[in-house]
Amino acid sequence: MTEATTLPLEHALILSGILFALGLLGILARRNVLFVLMSIEIMMNAAALAFVAAGSRWHAADGQILFILILTLAASEASVGLALVLQIYRRFGTLDTDAAGELKG
């Protein structure tokens, strides 16, 4: 491999940080449950990117293993979260997070 094919680890970590900050902004600024779930997906994807980049830095497969585990977590979280979204919409008729603020069932 020649020197031209590599790129610094910092670039991948900076991209991961930017994506994570965008996901955090989405969670803080949006009131729609659907957008909050999407922002959580963005943040988990950013964390997975950092893992894969670090694994590539040390030529180890462990980064991609952790990516697969994060993928499992994201799939479980999305299925449960979307079922909750359906229930919230069925009960309150809206996707506003404030509608489900009373926890009375």
Next chain:
Amino acid sequence: MEFAFDLSAAVAVIATLLAISSLDPVHALLYLIVSLLAVAMVFFAIGAPFAGILEVIVYAGAIMVLFVFVVMMLNLGRAAVEQERRWLTPRVWAGPAVLALVLLAELLHVLGRMPAAAGIGEGTIGARAVGAALFGPYLLAVELGSMLLLAALVAAFHLGRNE
């Protein structure tokens, strides 16, 4: 590979920004799919093809399709877009944007002070190495992941029932 990395990183950031600022949930989901495909391209560029393939198949292909199906079932329409427009005023997103930017600036500052690390993307870690590690030292984590998926399946089935 630096060219492919920079280009797809720019696409990922722009698509994510559009996804979290879009008013229509369907548009936001499609932008998010573009962002995930761009991150998959980043994985290919830094020599992790198996992660890139999984990102396309599982993230963009399965999880996002789940989101699209739920949006289709909710059938939100124009009223939801109007409501989003009323909610998403500059007064609402300015504060969180400043806070997130401060945290991001701190992170970039710390990264900038890091000693120059070796490059990434030289050589490829293929599916064979990942599979050998997954069913070798990480076997317990795979079993725990399968239990997590089973629990999520039961919970989604229970919560999604139609009373």
